Amino acid sequence: MASLKYFIKGNQNPTTIYLRFTQGRKIDLKRSTSLLINPKYWNATKGAVKQISEYADKKNLQNDLNGLKTAILNSFNEHYSKGGIINAEWLNQTVKQYFQQDGKTDLNYFLDYSQYYKDNLTSKVQSTGKTGVTSNTLKRYNTIINKVTAFETHQKKRYTFEMIDLKFYKDFKNYLIKVENLNLNTTGRYINYIKTICIDAKKYGIKINPVVLNGEFRPTKEPVNFITLSKTEIDTIFKHDFSNTPYLDNARNWLIIGLWTGARVSDLLKFTKNNIQNGFIEYTAKKTGQKIILPLHPHVREILENLNGEFPKEISSQKLNDYIKIVCKTAGLNEVVKGSKQVEVKNKIWRKENGHYPKYELVSTHICRRSFATNHYGQLPTPVIMAVTGHTTEKMFLNYIGKTAKDNANVLHEFWQVQEQKKLQKPHLNLIKTQTA
Numbered sequence: 001m002a003s004l005k006y007f008i009k010g011n012q013n014p015t016t017i018y019l020r021f022t023q024g025r026k027i028d029l030k031r032s033t034s035l036l037i038n039p040k041y042w043n044a045t046k047g048a049v050k051q052i053s054e055y056a057d058k059k060n061l062q063n064d065l066n067g068l069k070t071a072i073l074n075s076f077n078e079h080y081s082k083g084g085i086i087n088a089e090w091l092n093q094t095v096k097q098y099f100q101q102d103g104k105t106d107l108n109y110f111l112d113y114s115q116y117y118k119d120n121l122t123s124k125v126q127s128t129g130k131t132g133v134t135s136n137t138l139k140r141y142n143t144i145i146n147k148v149t150a151f152e153t154h155q156k157k158r159y160t161f162e163m164i165d166l167k168f169y170k171d172f173k174n175y176l177i178k179v180e181n182l183n184l185n186t187t188g189r190y191i192n193y194i195k196t197i198c199i200d201a202k203k204y205g206i207k208i209n210p211v212v213l214n215g216e217f218r219p220t221k222e223p224v225n226f227i228t229l230s231k232t233e234i235d236t237i238f239k240h241d242f243s244n245t246p247y248l249d250n251a252r253n254w255l256i257i258g259l260w261t262g263a264r265v266s267d268l269l270k271f272t273k274n275n276i277q278n279g280f281i282e283y284t285a286k287k288t289g290q291k292i293i294l295p296l297h298p299h300v301r302e303i304l305e306n307l308n309g310e311f312p313k314e315i316s317s318q319k320l321n322d323y324i325k326i327v328c329k330t331a332g333l334n335e336v337v338k339g340s341k342q343v344e345v346k347n348k349i350w351r352k353e354n355g356h357y358p359k360y361e362l363v364s365t366h367i368c369r370r371s372f373a374t375n376h377y378g379q380l381p382t383p384v385i386m387a388v389t390g391h392t393t394e395k396m397f398l399n400y401i402g403k404t405a406k407d408n409a410n411v412l413h414e415f416w417q418v419q420e421q422k423k424l425q426k427p428h429l430n431l432i433k434t435q436t437a
Helices: 058-081 088-098 110-121 133-154 168-177 184-203 230-237 246-261 298-306 317-330 369-377 380-387 394-400 405-424
Strands: 003-007 013-025 027-036 280-284 292-295 334-346 349-358
Touching: 003 027, 003 058, 013 058, 027 058, 027 088, 027 133, 058 088, 110 133, 110 184, 133 168, 133 184, 168 184, 230 246, 230 369, 246 298, 246 317, 246 369, 292 380, 369 380, 369 394, 380 394
Parallel strands: none
Antiparallel strands: 003 013, 013 027, 280 292, 334 349
8 A cells, every 4th residue: 555654854944854655565765845844843753744833834834745645646546557667756757746846957046056056166166276165165055055945935936036136135034034043144144145146147147136236135234242362361271270170171272272373173173293394383274275384382382392292182173162161161261241152042943142141151162263363463464364364355354353444543553652652762872071181
């Protein structure tokens, strides 16, 4: 007897609903339905949508699943009775027919082109001459594809490039903020991805809606409170005795090395003694492919000497992220400051939430790079700092550390004051007349 059941995999939001069609022992077929759902609204036992009041689309989605099931079983009965072959191709065609999909890629549709764009990133030649992109870049485009797919499911329509207008902009923005519970900065990044893909499509002769290029189709933003560790705080952490807790001692050492190298955690945790050449750390940044060389800070040099020239023990980025919060708490970084941290807004759904928290709770591995840039800004020429952080423009760098035109003016003001003080303190030579006998 033929049967069909629905199921999902994992807890990622949104996640795809899959189907399993079986008939006796010989036929067992699985396929994606292309329908998406938040896992918390899925009843795994029944293989159905939970009919709860907070999920506004529950009836429509369940109706789609019921309709698809009926279509597949009817197709099976008709096909099987005529001696047709029941295989994956039959199932694919049945599902496509139900959703009125012709199976062809149409690059005039935003999602079709987005997938095409992402698939070709691995062969894209960058301005530096490097071919391809990092795995993180691919993940980011996978995420935007998933978000737009979920949005289209929510809207019950597919969007062509010509439909990407100000109404799409407002609807998509509201969906991300109100349904996905994303903040304005994250929402803004997704809007920027939309613009990037539209502009790329335009280069290849695809007609886009010109509104994408005007000023109203802009990314949303909100002020960000940058959390950094000052030189005094770094010194406090460095001097604290963690010898009774080796795992914290190890995490503290990695934190200090990160704070004085400004390395991304993906590079930091790959450091070995082979990266040390004549008193300098040399490495190639995984994200940008840039070669970075910088001298060993005295703190770093002391840590390496205590470890017989080796770097600290290997640790995952997640564990380091967890442990350095404990390190900073133990070292006394308990001041309540304004910032944002991940908070569980719904069951298994985490979002950044602004508020006032003890500083140690806001510490993450990214604090290393930002602290390095902030602590050296105004002390060293900006291009020197940028050579370490890997920023390619001064505008990007200043945005990264949250500096404004007023901050630059203050740096210039302080410089002039120092120069004036030096002038006033300049020693004067006085000629002393002596009498000769």
